[in-house]
Amino acid sequence: MAKKKNDGYLSAKESRRISRENRKITNAYEKARKRKNVPESEYLTTMHDPNNAVEFDNLHSYFFTDTGVVRAVDGVSFNVPIGKTVGVVGESGCGKSVTSLSLMQLLQRPQGQTVEGEIRLNIGGNKAYDVTKAPNSVMQKLRGNYVSMIFQEPMTALNPVFRIGEQIEEVLKLHDDDHRTEEQFKARTIELLEMVGIANSEGVYRMYPHELSGGMRQRVVIAMALACNPRIIIADEPTTALDVTIQAQILDLLRQLKNKTNSSIMFITHDLGVIAEMADYVVVMYAGRVVEKGTAEDIFYHPAHPYTIGLMNSKPVVGKKVDELYSIPGKVPNPINMPKYCYFRDRCEMCVEQCSGEYPKEIQISDTHFVSCYRFDGKEAK
Amino acid sequence: MSNTNQNDLRENQAIPTVDGEDYLLEVKNLVKYFPIKGGFFGRTVGQVKAVDGVSFHIKRGTTMGLVGESGCGKSTIGRTILRLHDKTSGQVLFNGQDIFSLSSSELRKLRPKLQIIFQDPYSSLSPRLPVGEIIGEAVREHNIVPAAEFDDYITDIMKQCGLQEFHKDRYPHEFSGGQRQRICIARALALKPEFILCDEPVSALDVSIQAQIINLLRELQKNFGLTYLFISHDLSVVEHISDTVGVMYLGNMVEFAETEKIFDHPLHPYTQALFSAIPVPDPNYKMDRIVLEGSIPSPANPPAGCKFHTRCSKCMEVCKYAVPNWKEVEPGHFCACHLYNDAQEQAEAEQAIPAQAPAADGKKA
Ligand SMILES: Nc1ncnc2c1ncn2[C@@H]1O[C@H](COP(=O)(O)OP(=O)(O)O)[C@@H](O)[C@H]1O
Ligand SMILES: Nc1ncnc2c1ncn2[C@@H]1O[C@H](COP(=O)(O)OP(=O)(O)O)[C@@H](O)[C@H]1O
Ligand code: SF4
Ligand code: SF4
Ligand SMILES: [Mg+2]
Ligand SMILES: [Mg+2]
Numbered sequence: 001m002a003k004k005k006n007d008g009y010l011s012a013k014e015s016r017r018i019s020r021e022n023r024k025i026t027n028a029y030e031k032a033r034k035r036k037n038v039p040e041s042e043y044l045t046t047m048h049d050p051n052n053a054v055e056f057d058n059l060h061s062y063f064f065t066d067t068g069v070v071r072a073v074d075g076v077s078f079n080v081p082i083g084k085t086v087g088v089v090g091e092s093g094c095g096k097s098v099t100s101l102s103l104m105q106l107l108q109r110p111q112g113q114t115v116e117g118e119i120r121l122n123i124g125g126n127k128a129y130d131v132t133k134a135p136n137s138v139m140q141k142l143r144g145n146y147v148s149m150i151f152q153e154p155m156t157a158l159n160p161v162f163r164i165g166e167q168i169e170e171v172l173k174l175h176d177d178d179h180r181t182e183e184q185f186k187a188r189t190i191e192l193l194e195m196v197g198i199a200n201s202e203g204v205y206r207m208y209p210h211e212l213s214g215g216m217r218q219r220v221v222i223a224m225a226l227a228c229n230p231r232i233i234i235a236d237e238p239t240t241a242l243d244v245t246i247q248a249q250i251l252d253l254l255r256q257l258k259n260k261t262n263s264s265i266m267f268i269t270h271d272l273g274v275i276a277e278m279a280d281y282v283v284v285m286y287a288g289r290v291v292e293k294g295t296a297e298d299i300f301y302h303p304a305h306p307y308t309i310g311l312m313n314s315k316p317v318v319g320k321k322v323d324e325l326y327s328i329p330g331k332v333p334n335p336i337n338m339p340k341y342c343y344f345r346d347r348c349e350m351c352v353e354q355c356s357g358e359y360p361k362e363i364q365i366s367d368t369h370f371v372s373c374y375r376f377d378g379k380e381a382k
Numbered sequence: 383m384s385n386t387n388q389n390d391l392r393e394n395q396a397i398p399t400v401d402g403e404d405y406l407l408e409v410k411n412l413v414k415y416f417p418i419k420g421g422f423f424g425r426t427v428g429q430v431k432a433v434d435g436v437s438f439h440i441k442r443g444t445t446m447g448l449v450g451e452s453g454c455g456k457s458t459i460g461r462t463i464l465r466l467h468d469k470t471s472g473q474v475l476f477n478g479q480d481i482f483s484l485s486s487s488e489l490r491k492l493r494p495k496l497q498i499i500f501q502d503p504y505s506s507l508s509p510r511l512p513v514g515e516i517i518g519e520a521v522r523e524h525n526i527v528p529a530a531e532f533d534d535y536i537t538d539i540m541k542q543c544g545l546q547e548f549h550k551d552r553y554p555h556e557f558s559g560g561q562r563q564r565i566c567i568a569r570a571l572a573l574k575p576e577f578i579l580c581d582e583p584v585s586a587l588d589v590s591i592q593a594q595i596i597n598l599l600r601e602l603q604k605n606f607g608l609t610y611l612f613i614s615h616d617l618s619v620v621e622h623i624s625d626t627v628g629v630m631y632l633g634n635m636v637e638f639a640e641t642e643k644i645f646d647h648p649l650h651p652y653t654q655a656l657f658s659a660i661p662v663p664d665p666n667y668k669m670d671r672i673v674l675e676g677s678i679p680s681p682a683n684p685p686a687g688c689k690f691h692t693r694c695s696k697c698m699e700v701c702k703y704a705v706p707n708w709k710e711v712e713p714g715h716f717c718a719c720h721l722y723n724d725a726q727e728q729a730e731a732e733q734a735i736p737a738q739a740p741a742a743d744g745k746k747a
Pocket of ligand 3: 305306307342343344345346348349350351352355360372373374375
């Protein structure tokens with residue numbers, strides 16, 4: 001750990017030393033990833049449960065910054081079953097996006113690195129790849145084909161100077177194994193635009209992104225994400241920038257598409273209402289770790305972790321009058337300098353004696369419901 | 383904090399009483415168009431009808447929520463009320479006085495009474511000033527307190543807003559989003575305002591921080607008798623904080639009522655659709671959603687008749703031609719929709735239907 005001056009700022013010398021050390025570490029990771037002709041055996045693995053599309057297993061993704069190591073994701077485990085939607089919820093900075101970017105292997109390089117753990121991606125035929133060990137060349141094939149992503153701000157995924165049609169076709173061409181003709185590409189693009197509910201598909205095909213409304217752009221981005229029939233779609237706050245009525249349309253669309261294609265969705269949001277509407281399973285993250293996970297019913301009807309409970313009470317609900325909203329006291333710990341004990345302890349109003357011990361381990365409290373909290377120590381489901 | 387200055391204006395003017403009510407703010411038929419410049423000479427080629435004839439009132443010490451999809455004119459209303467924009471037509475009465483009739487010196491005197499808090503606290507805070515100065519600058523300029531009391535006054539205001547004295551010497555970038563919003567609130571509160579326009583003040587914040595800021599706003603309202611216009615696209619937040627709610631669509635207010643009334647039984651088809659889209663944090667909730675087709679038309683070229691008719695599932699023939707009246711359908715519950723016409727209004731509205739119009743075919747123009 002870097003030595004800090006009293007005021008919390010690092011000296012220039014200290015900072016230089018850290019960045020030298022960081023470079024050594026990240027260079028080693030980068031070198032491994034850029035190798036050519038890596039044998040498949042290095043990243044080939046098997047799913048622990050073949051019904052899962054993805055298994056995150058003790059994932060650690062860090063950022064090696066000049067002020068120290070940011071433990072953005074620090075031991076995250078959960079599964080995304082085939083054909084199901086898993087909602088990942090938590091406040092900004094808790095590591096939701098870093099978890100999903102780790103699956104895509106799109107962390108900001110070189111400072112962002114997965115340093116420990118596995119992410120097993122089911123590629124069918126009883127085979128799975130550990131994407132944390134897969135080289136760049138393999139990841140390029142997996143992205144789009146097996147995993148694709150819908151971002152919050154559709155303009156980040158769209159290039160303003162190209163027509164919508166060209167951009168979707170580009171995705172199709174990148175993963176084209178059938179040697180389709182230009183006409184076939186166009187037909188498929190039009191088909192995709194219609195699938196996402198764009199009525200004027202021929203017109204939109206020829207438009208530029210700025211000619212579309214926010215909701216329409218998000219539909220185009222969804223069409224791009226679906227272009228190659230991915231097994232898993234990551235939706236990172238896909239409706240946060242949209243109005244509720246447009247959000248309702250997009251959520252409807254995602255639900256329909258998922259049912260049609262039997263793909264899985266990893267749905268990231270900070271909105272509990274949206275999670276309740278979309279998710280079969282819910283994962284609650286806090287400060288880079290999963291504090292609670294279970295079915296949507298488990299989480300909404302029997303929230304167990306004090307953070308989950310606090311989160312639910314913080315949000316006003318239409319039709320439920322409360323005089324004052326609950327507000328969780330204190331703030332999230334600094335990710336560069338996490339405590340040794342439960343990360344939520346300094347804000348927790350339900351502490352028990354054991355809480356000053358080490359970080360609580362995950363406790364299974366029902367068939368489907370897991371929580372990391374000492375309040376459930378000794379109350380494991382048999 | 384002393385409340386003496388708070389009453390300046392009220393002493394000078396008669397308090398307006400409409401139906402015996404004490405309204406701090408009355409907005410009457412407010413219109414605000416923005417010119418669209420185009421062509422070689424930058425001539426005005428059209429107009430964005432951002433606010434197109436809106437009327438409402440806010441009782442002293444209460445909160446009115448203003449909702450509607452982005453671009454419907456919420457911020458423009460707020461900014462026109464504060465005279466940050468010129469009006470196109472209509473009236474804004476603050477304590478019974480038309481703010482557009484004020485001279486610049488009268489306006490300067492009124493300024494501290496009308497304050498604003500924005501969504502993005504960072505961009506509205508000068509990065510080069512320490513927090514104490516940010517909060518105190520206008521206090522000094524407007525002589526809100528005697529110089530001798532200045533320091534204690536600023537400290538007191540900061541404490542009221544959940545900030546600490548040592549924060550005075552810090553700079554905005556050293557604060558989190560929620561803390562920055564507290565700084566903005568303190569800056570507004572320090573001027574002893576009567577009215578605060580809150581334009582999406584919690585939209586950029588996490589839920590737990592949102593809760594803190596909402597609680598703070600309510601507490602300050604109680605302590606200082608503040609009146610808020612609270613703009614937000616988060617309907618559950620609006621329901622929580624507001625006494626009355628106005629719903630806007632494409633530059634018009636389509637419905638206005640007490641919060642409980644409007645959420646219990648919304649009258650306008652747009653309000654009904656909007657409210658049905660609110661996600662409910664209950665995985666087994668049976669949604670009964672009215673999905674709106676298509677997107678919002680351009681405010682530069684809004685549909686004729688009822689502006690909502692292109693998307694309304696209850697659209698009738700008259701809706702395509704006649705603008706619905708803004709009327710009090712039930713006591714205190716206002717709405718603009720032909721569904722609530724009485725016989726005479728219906729007859730008048732039908733006159734707008736052109737004689738050779740095709741036979742009513744139900745939906746959509
Ligand atoms: N490129 C980066 N460099 C340094 N730190 C980062 C970077 N990206 C994310 N982080 C940090 O990682 C943590 C988790 O971020 P993120 O996954 O984006 O959170 P969220 O849950 O809001 O999606 C945060 O503390 C954030 O500051
Ligand atoms: N300064 C301006 N000049 C021109 N058009 C504007 C200006 N401000 C807002 N508008 C337009 O007026 C309409 C209403 O905008 P606004 O009041 O910001 O909506 P809201 O706050 O409800 O999202 C929009 O179409 C917007 O583009
Ligand atoms: S382990 Fe203790 S401190 Fe942590 S959340 Fe549970 S009760 Fe609170
Ligand atoms: S006036 Fe007609 S179109 Fe407009 S909201 Fe009422 S029913 Fe719908
Ligand atoms: Mg994120
Ligand atoms: Mg606005």
